[in-house]
Amino acid sequence: MSDTFKTGRADPLAASSLDADAVRAAYRRWAGVYDNVFGAISGPARRAAVAAVNRAPGLNVLEVGVGTGLALPLYRSEKRITGIDLSAEMLDRARIRVREQSLSNVDHLLELDAEDTGFEADRFDIAVAMFVASVVPHPRKLADELRRVVRPGGTILFVNHFAADGGPVWWVERAMAPASRALGWHPDFTIDRLIAPDDATALVTTKMRPFGLFRLVSMVNPA
């Protein structure tokens, strides 16, 4: 089910209250329970995103905000994976998963900031950010950094919950917004905080199960 690029409404009340330290603190708390709390509900969208990675041309994959590594066993063995995350505790879980499941195509798991990775330009064929865009302090910086490190013509994928465009769900999201810092993400996150409304280069968004709660955003990196 594809639909056209549609921006959410800008919400000045929901300006970012998540900085890197707040992210680290939140995911230090979440690390031990993350898979049990979020693994199932996020599973279909994660599988769809990794299937898109597996279909995309090229082998070098950057997964930003790799977390506990729930996606790592899903990549085709030919894909070479570099995972990065701000949270040492989430990465510890990912490393255990790699070791226990002998995931030999995971080349690196690094404690790095997805907004400023330090990788050389055009280093990757594909970048994917699953449930990360509404967590990073500056989503546009994340998008710019992924464009920088992915080669021209490469693939950039985001999976995320984007705020409803009105209706009761939107009110619930707005009500939850002040808890962003404790939650570790912005419930009222709109797509225009990630990608400028006039920057719809080869952009496809697809609603994901369950209930269209998550969207897969797929872009071809402009040359």
Ligand SMILES: C[S@@+](CC[C@H](N)C(=O)[O-])C[C@H]1O[C@@H](n2cnc3c(N)ncnc32)[C@H](O)[C@@H]1O
């Ligand atoms: C909701 S979790 C998603 C984890 C994983 N992608 C998944 O699908 O389960 C968000 C992850 O993004 C990480 N994160 C947030 N901001 C980041 C940043 N600026 N750089 C790298 N990782 C970041 C958090 O530490 C956390 O592990």
